[in-house]
Amino acid sequence: MRLDVRAYARPFKTPLQTHHGSWSVRRGLILRLESEAGISWGEVVPIAAFGTESYASALAFCQALPEQITRTEIQQVPATHPACQFGLEAAWETAQRSPLAPLKEGGNRTECGASLCSEVPLFKGDLGGSLPASILLPTGKAALNSPLLFSNQPRTYKWKIGVAPIQQELAVFEELVGLLPAGAKLRLDANGGLSWQNACSWLQLCDGYGIEFLEQPLPPDELALMLKLSQRYSTPIALDESVTSLAQLKACHAQGWRGLYVTKAPLAGSPVALREFCQAQALDLVWSSVFETNVARQYIENCLIKALPAVDRAVGFGIDHWFTDGWERYSPEQIWQRLNPMESLQHEAGAIGAFGIDH
Ligand SMILES: [Mg+2]
Structure with a gap:
């Protein structure tokens, strides 16, 4: 199956105050798995303060995954990356059990219509x-x-x-x-x-x-x-x-x-x-x-x-x-369309690592 990854950053209206400190931006990754059967989705949403991998580490991990991914590779995500395990397995499982969003002729994507999202x-x-x-x-x-x-x-x-x-x-x-x-x-x-x-x-x-x-x-x-x-x-x-x-x-x-x-x-x-x-x-x-x-x-x-x-x-x-x-209010496909392709995020990944923006 073909794997694509896009990153998002959602600022909170006002920073969330908890015992762990102040949190102002929720960063995560949307995963898109595409096969001949259609499209399925996964999401990687770590919180380092809760003991998962950091966002920067999840981003680096997902960027290093092969474009064509197999079930074995998904099952081999290490325990050090629980948020990546969740996102990849969810996308894989959804691909196995749901009627998926169909591909347009020629392999182009389609809006998620009478498919998974509906x-x-x-x-x-x-x-x-x-x-x-x-x-x-x-x-x-x-x-x-x-x-x-x-x-x-x-x-x-x-x-x-x-x-x-x-x-x-x-x-x-x-x-x-x-x-x-x-x-x-x-x-x-x-x-x-x-x-x-x-x-x-x-x-x-x-x-x-x-x-x-x-x-x-x-x-x-x-x-x-x-x-x-x-x-x-x-x-x-x-x-x-x-x-x-x-x-x-x-x-x-x-x-x-x-x-x-x-x-x-x-x-x-x-x-x-x-x-x-x-x-x-x-x-x-x-x-x-x-x-x-x-x-x-x-x-x-x-x-x-x-x-x-x-x-x-x-x-x-x-x-x-x-x-x-x-x-x-958005479907997975609508969220995906609002995000930039991964290539443009190489620079951002370095910046996030340096600032350690995480929670
Ligand atoms: Mg709690």
Whole structure:
């Protein structure tokens, strides 16, 4: 199959503040596989702060792949490049199972018409997707003024904590809970940024408010302490940074974690192996975004989420309001047409490597 790669850079409307720091541009790669049967798509969306390869390293890896790629070469992507594993395997698997976008006579590309893109429903913006999505609020006090709060529909919101001093955050939290629409759910995400003491303070307060769950209170190497927290408080705890890769997810499961698992499929490595493990174990999963485009999201929804038993939990895909480019309305082919061919990116790859723009 013929492989083509194009890179994108999507600036956030305002930089996203997390315990890992400030993030202003989401960079990723779109993969296009073409065979006689048609076209399929994959997406490489690393987050180095979560332990995947860096964007620069994913770009260099994909640029070095042969133009004609085989199944064996795709299966041999090293574990050091989980985001590349995800993108390539997703594109390959889609090529095997879907009616693909046809090629025009003479091998030219065609707009993705009555093919993969119409078969797979597009997400219609952050609030109208085919799965209920949680809405990521701005970090800190800015959440209190977010227009997203003023809704009469019950929604699931997510708010980042572990960024400002705890007393300040606890006060904003209590104000935020008071502003939530009736029936709304709130989940908190500490990105591993709390101490034991602060995690206890948060959970004690959360228990009184019926918070949906607290995500990754402590750093990934403190699983034993998080197990203790999960026994001590009633607010459920979700592992996120602890279970980025499938290997980590399996390790936490083996060590007895039976709480929630946040699954960022594009960072986990082989999606086929991820699906097999999740099917074999009845895991309580929360699917979460890594600010990917519809390319990865369609694959996750159709080939991963729908392959597992349905759960009554919003998926963490409510992130489109963080961008202003309108890409949430585009099919993979439409995104592809907006990107420059790879040859013109050689120079940019060097620049990204030098600046280390990553998150
Ligand atoms: Mg998280």
